[in-house]
Amino acid sequence: MITSDRMAAVDRNAEALGVPRKQLMESSGNAVARGVRRLADPGAAVAVVAGRGNNGGDAFVAARFLDDYDVSVRLLGRPESIATDIARENWEALRTAEYDAETVTDSADLDLADPDVVVDGMLGTGVTGALREPAATAAEAINDLDAQVLSIDVPSGVDADTGESAGVAVDDDRVVTFHDEKPGLQALDADVTVADIGIPEAAERFTGPGDLLALGRPSQSHKGDFGEVLVVGGGPYTGAPALAAQSALRAGADLVRVACPESVAREIQGYSENLILRPYDGDHLASEHVEDVLSLAAEHDVAVLGPGLGNREATLAAVEEFLEEYDGTVVVDADALQVVPGIETDATLLCTPHQGELRKMGGETDDDWRARSDLVAAFADDLGHVLLVKGAYDVISDGDETRVNRTGNPGMTVGGTGDVLAGAAGALACVLPPLQAAAAAAYANGRAGDEAVEANGYGLLATDLIDRLPAALRSETQ
Numbered sequence: 001m002i003t004s005d006r007m008a009a010v011d012r013n014a015e016a017l018g019v020p021r022k023q024l025m026e027s028s029g030n031a032v033a034r035g036v037r038r039l040a041d042p043g044a045a046v047a048v049v050a051g052r053g054n055n056g057g058d059a060f061v062a063a064r065f066l067d068d069y070d071v072s073v074r075l076l077g078r079p080e081s082i083a084t085d086i087a088r089e090n091w092e093a094l095r096t097a098e099y100d101a102e103t104v105t106d107s108a109d110l111d112l113a114d115p116d117v118v119v120d121g122m123l124g125t126g127v128t129g130a131l132r133e134p135a136a137t138a139a140e141a142i143n144d145l146d147a148q149v150l151s152i153d154v155p156s157g158v159d160a161d162t163g164e165s166a167g168v169a170v171d172d173d174r175v176v177t178f179h180d181e182k183p184g185l186q187a188l189d190a191d192v193t194v195a196d197i198g199i200p201e202a203a204e205r206f207t208g209p210g211d212l213l214a215l216g217r218p219s220q221s222h223k224g225d226f227g228e229v230l231v232v233g234g235g236p237y238t239g240a241p242a243l244a245a246q247s248a249l250r251a252g253a254d255l256v257r258v259a260c261p262e263s264v265a266r267e268i269q270g271y272s273e274n275l276i277l278r279p280y281d282g283d284h285l286a287s288e289h290v291e292d293v294l295s296l297a298a299e300h301d302v303a304v305l306g307p308g309l310g311n312r313e314a315t316l317a318a319v320e321e322f323l324e325e326y327d328g329t330v331v332v333d334a335d336a337l338q339v340v341p342g343i344e345t346d347a348t349l350l351c352t353p354h355q356g357e358l359r360k361m362g363g364e365t366d367d368d369w370r371a372r373s374d375l376v377a378a379f380a381d382d383l384g385h386v387l388l389v390k391g392a393y394d395v396i397s398d399g400d401e402t403r404v405n406r407t408g409n410p411g412m413t414v415g416g417t418g419d420v421l422a423g424a425a426g427a428l429a430c431v432l433p434p435l436q437a438a439a440a441a442a443y444a445n446g447r448a449g450d451e452a453v454e455a456n457g458y459g460l461l462a463t464d465l466i467d468r469l470p471a472a473l474r475s476e477t478q
């Protein structure tokens with residue numbers, strides 16, 4: 001089962017793997033034509049009704065695979081307003097090859113005659129709100145016919161995620177949908193065929209630029225919309241919390257504060273004027289600070305717990321108390337990770353161990369990434385938390401879904417890159433569900449490392465990654 005957002009991500013990942021959308025459209029249209037063949041013999045009258053999006057594009061392709069039928073194609077709207085190049089190219093192919101392909105701009109002019117089969121390619125996953133004219137009247141006209149109706153991807157007017165329609169919709173008789181079942185179709189009572197359109201399995205398994213699509217920002221945005229992150233770190237070390245905090249800012253968080261021991265606050269502040277410090281007494285985190293840190297964390301969207309905290313017994317006890325009391329979202333990194341297996345918590349944890357830390361947590365690893373991804377999935381399921389296990393291939397799992405990230409390079413074994421990843425994951429977890437945040441952070445962090453090595457060769461620094469994060473988080477440039 002796949003949602004339309006995830007479908008868009010997978011589609012984008014397929015393109016990055018060398019299978020462009022136009023190729024998928026060709027397969028989709030072919031699958032629709034096969035659906036028509038199951039309903040009627042060659043020679044039958046087929047009315048294809050197409051909208052201006054890619055759902056219409058699929059419909060244009062289908063017409064080309066039905067030359068032995070009596071096919072007519074009606075485009076609802078002007079050809080200039082076709083929304084995508086690939087759909088327009090398929091429309092022009094019909095016109096150039098002299099198919100019976102006409103445009104209808106006024107619903108009063110729509111005359112479908114008396115077809116044996118109607119192909120409904122008006123709207124697919126791109127529908128928003130109730131069908132507008134001329135699609136609304138066309139849907140009613142289609143429902144009034146005696147013909148068999150075959151909808152492309154989803155009955156036009158129906159939301160593929162919910163099965164709901166905000167107004168009139170094409171009746172849910174038969175549907176040819178693509179790649180995987182859609183939640184909204186299960187809610188209907190239609191006869192659904194799922195067609196394989198050649199999306200490689202790797203487009204789902206591996207992270208790619210599609211995993212960044214959900215980070216697009218609406219033009220009307222306000223301070224705070226993209227999240228506030230609290231980094232709880234520092235004490236024996238000062239660089240780690242500073243790196244995590246700066247990374248969270250570069251990954252798009254609006255405000256990042258660092259809760260750290262008084263003894264190192266000035267030093268951490270000294271790394272950057274962009275950081276806001278919230279010091280507590282002493283030189284290491286201990287139980288007496290937990291209450292204050294908890295109330296501070298509650299004012300943030302996500303906490304990043306661990307960078308530079310060290311592994312004193314008193315600190316680990318404080319980490320444990322914090323996690324047992326907290327009920328928000330926490331990225332857990334570094335020394336804080338070892339506490340996770342023993343705790344009961346209502347918090348949502350996104351744990352970012354490397355393989356040594358994973359073993360210390362009680363998890364198993366394997367040199368083969370396929371075997372490792374099964375082990376990580378099983379351990380994530382046991383823990384009930386999201387794991388992002390770092391390695392040449394990072395494995396991200398919540399026990400249910402598992403992704404593998406292939407970006408990054410051997411230059412990233414340098415100190416501090418894990419802190420950068422934890423900070424980025426914290427920022428992204430403000431705006432995405434934890435599994436997606438982890439996948440996008442791993443992808444972008446590795447991508448930033450690849451860019452740094454491409455520009456300067458090996459010898460990269462963790463700070464080089466931070467500078468490159470904004471570009472690495474843009475889905476359109478990759």
Ligand SMILES: NC(=O)C1=CN([C@@H]2O[C@H](COP(=O)(O)OP(=O)(O)OC[C@H]3O[C@@H](n4cnc5c(N)ncnc54)[C@H](O)[C@@H]3O)[C@@H](O)[C@H]2O)[C@H](O)CC1
Pocket residue numbers: 007011021024025028051052053054055056057058083084122123124125126127128129130131132133135152153154178179
């Ligand atoms: N991997 C895949 O899933 C593939 C899917 N394909 C097909 O593409 C459509 C989705 O295409 P998209 O262009 O995103 O959206 P639509 O065609 O559904 O429609 C967009 C179009 O419609 C206008 N619009 C939006 N809401 C309304 C409304 N209420 N009334 C009227 N018009 C509306 C909007 O302005 C746009 O112009 C998917 O379903 C599949 O069929 C690809 O072909 C292959 C890969």
Ligand SMILES: [K+]
Pocket residue numbers: 055120121122123124151152153154155156
């Ligand atoms: K449709």
